[in-house]
Amino acid sequence: MYKQDTTLPRQAQIRPGLLEVIAHSLQVINITHSWYNIFAYLLKPINFFVTYIQSIRANQADYLYHKRLAHGENFVCAGGVWMSGFNEIKENLIEPQARAFKLAPSQLDKERLPRSDNGRLLFLLSLSQRGAAGNGDWEAYRAAFEDYITHTEETKLRVNDETTKKLMDKLVADYKKTGLKKEGEFFENNDSGIQDFLLRYLHYVLLGLDPFDDEKMGILNDYHYDSRSAAYYLNILGNALQRFRFTDWPEKLEKVIKVYEESPALSVMEGGQEKYNNMSRKDLAKLTVSIMAIAGLIGPFTLCKIVLGNQPLPEYEGQPTKDIDVVNFWDQINLDDREEVKNYIYECGRLRHPVSNTHKVATEDFTARVGNRDIEFKKGTIVFIPMVLASLDKSVYGEDTFEFNQKRENLCPFSTMFHSFGDQTNGRVCPGKAIAESMVADILINLGKSRREASAMNN
Numbered sequence: 001m002y003k004q005d006t007t008l009p010r011q012a013q014i015r016p017g018l019l020e021v022i023a024h025s026l027q028v029i030n031i032t033h034s035w036y037n038i039f040a041y042l043l044k045p046i047n048f049f050v051t052y053i054q055s056i057r058a059n060q061a062d063y064l065y066h067k068r069l070a071h072g073e074n075f076v077c078a079g080g081v082w083m084s085g086f087n088e089i090k091e092n093l094i095e096p097q098a099r100a101f102k103l104a105p106s107q108l109d110k111e112r113l114p115r116s117d118n119g120r121l122l123f124l125l126s127l128s129q130r131g132a133a134g135n136g137d138w139e140a141y142r143a144a145f146e147d148y149i150t151h152t153e154e155t156k157l158r159v160n161d162e163t164t165k166k167l168m169d170k171l172v173a174d175y176k177k178t179g180l181k182k183e184g185e186f187f188e189n190n191d192s193g194i195q196d197f198l199l200r201y202l203h204y205v206l207l208g209l210d211p212f213d214d215e216k217m218g219i220l221n222d223y224h225y226d227s228r229s230a231a232y233y234l235n236i237l238g239n240a241l242q243r244f245r246f247t248d249w250p251e252k253l254e255k256v257i258k259v260y261e262e263s264p265a266l267s268v269m270e271g272g273q274e275k276y277n278n279m280s281r282k283d284l285a286k287l288t289v290s291i292m293a294i295a296g297l298i299g300p301f302t303l304c305k306i307v308l309g310n311q312p313l314p315e316y317e318g319q320p321t322k323d324i325d326v327v328n329f330w331d332q333i334n335l336d337d338r339e340e341v342k343n344y345i346y347e348c349g350r351l352r353h354p355v356s357n358t359h360k361v362a363t364e365d366f367t368a369r370v371g372n373r374d375i376e377f378k379k380g381t382i383v384f385i386p387m388v389l390a391s392l393d394k395s396v397y398g399e400d401t402f403e404f405n406q407k408r409e410n411l412c413p414f415s416t417m418f419h420s421f422g423d424q425t426n427g428r429v430c431p432g433k434a435i436a437e438s439m440v441a442d443i444l445i446n447l448g449k450s451r452r453e454a455s456a457m458n459n
């Protein structure tokens with residue numbers, strides 16, 4: 001049985017409110033009670049409600065930071081144990097993970113996740129790795145995803161070719177047309193500006209689809225943006241939305257799967273290869289649609305909103321972070337030095353991860369200190385990994401942790417933004433990392449230059 005080092009300080013740093021203490025105790029009872037605890041069963045409906053509300057709020061970094069202050073480094077929330085110590089987060093990101101049907105703290109609907117015709121689950125984020133009770137499916141499907149989509153020679157070439165340059169020119173034109181602003185149409189309208197760019201750019205770079213084919217791009221825009229494709233996979237909400245709002249989701253999904261299956265990247269795939277556990281081309285297309293819906297478009301959009309100043313930094317309790325205007329730093333960095341641009345991206349991401357947390361499933365019983373108590377948790381407990389809290393650790397980043405400094409030490413080597421610890425990974429590092437990093441740097445360089453030209457003309 002794993003036993004956490006309980007000599008480390010785990011105390012709360014602020015006094016939680018009464019309701020918070022009650023909610024925390026309820027959550028602890030809920031995940032630790034024995035079979036014979038009738039009281040715990042009676043409280044299940046209330047706990048279900050508490051878990052649901054917390055799982056929505058726990059996507060926000062400032063809420064997680066508050067929880068750590070209020071309950072200490074380990075706390076119970078949204079139906080799982082959160083281990084927010086720097087070393088625990090690091091270890092959890094570089095050791096094999098067992099997984100459940102979770103997207104950060106939100107519950108996924110296992111009936112809606114992509115499956116092969118013989119019922120095998122294809123969805124990477126919910127598959128366990130071999131070193132943690134996995135059956136080898138994650139390794140096989142992940143290899144196919146990299147070999148045909150993210151890590152091909154064609155993908156690398158497309159990142160810097162004439163087509164992506166044209167897309168970038170259009171983005172710059174949209175930015176100028178909408179007044180180089182931090183808010184408004186450039187961010188909100190999904191038929192132009194940043195959202196339109198991301199849809200066309202990523203489907204071109206990853207799948208080789210023609211970004212100027214308006215019919216195909218229309219199908220993708222309609223499903224991913226207008227019909228909120230990510231929500232399709234969520235438990236409860238997915239069903240409710242399909243019933244009352246997006247009644248034609250299944251037909252739209254089929255259309256997108258067909259576009260992906262026939263794309264230049266996937267059409268060269270031979271189905272039934274043993275190294276990919278006999279996955280078919282359609283299986284890879286279904287997996288890719290779910291990934292683009294859940295990770296491939298939302299992650300980059302959120303990061304772009306942060307680095308372009310559209311999304312303010314979180315209001316961490318007692319800290320001045322929300323008053324930092326990152327654009328002031330963007331306007332100062334050397335745009336001809338890609339390394340400096342990359343550091344700017346990582347400093348923005350340190351203060352606000354686009355994906356604040358993930359999870360693993362405990363593969364053995366374990367003990368963790370919560371407040372002043374050592375609590376035993378059973379195998380199967382959800383252990384949340386709040387990546388963003390590792391990047392806010394004063395013992396690592398020093399007294400100026402909550403200030404913006406893109407020159408700080410260990411910025412990239414310690415970054416947890418892409419589900420790794422810098423370059424160290426259990427293999428689950430985001431496979432889109434290199435593409436996203438290069439794309440966001442290009443966006444900052446090109447839009448940044450147009451900002452400087454405009455300001456030179458005004459002076």
Ligand code: HEM
Binds near residue numbers: 104145202
């Ligand atoms: C700024 C942009 C992005 C960020 C910050 C980001 C971040 C992340 C994070 C934190 C995870 C781990 C999630 C988890 O396991 O719970 C992840 C997983 C993943 N991301 Fe990204 N991502 C980005 C862009 C992309 C893009 C463009 C793609 C498209 C190919 C992509 C594909 C994936 C896939 C397939 C996984 C699952 C990996 C696995 O479990 O094996 N991501 N990403």
